[in-house]
Amino acid sequence: MMFILLATIFYFWFIFKQTGSNLIFYITMFFVLFLLFSFLSLNVVIDDKYLRIKFGYGIFKKKFILKEIVSAKSVKNHWYYG
Numbered sequence: 065m066m067f068i069l070l071a072t073i074f075y076f077w078f079i080f081k082q083t084g085s086n087l088i089f090y091i092t093m094f095f096v097l098f099l100l101f102s103f104l105s106l107n108v109v110i111d112d113k114y115l116r117i118k119f120g121y122g123i124f125k126k127k128f129i130l131k132e133i134v135s136a137k138s139v140k141n142h143w144y145y146g
Contacts, residue, residue, distance in 0.1 A: 069100045 076093045083089065102120040109116045115133065118125040 065100070065104055069097075069104065072096060072100060 076089075076097075080089065080093075102123050104120050107116075107118045109118075110130070113130060114127045115130060116125065116127040
């Protein structure tokens with residue numbers, strides 16, 4: 065994710081150098097970088113009642129009631145699954 069974020073920043077910098085200042089460019093750049101920063105980390109917390117997951121700074125989050133979780137298993141995913 066860090067590589068994608070850095071590549072996107074470099075790409076926006078390159079476009080900015082070619083085209084110059086533009087309001088639509090700034091709005092698009094801000095929106096894309098905001099979304100990328102939103103998924104930069106994943107926080108998982110288990111307390112007495114809930115399993116909570118939160119991406120980045122918490123805009124995308126979900127909680128599950130522990131009593132409703134029927135089963136779980138350990139899996140190994142490829143690195144490119146994120």
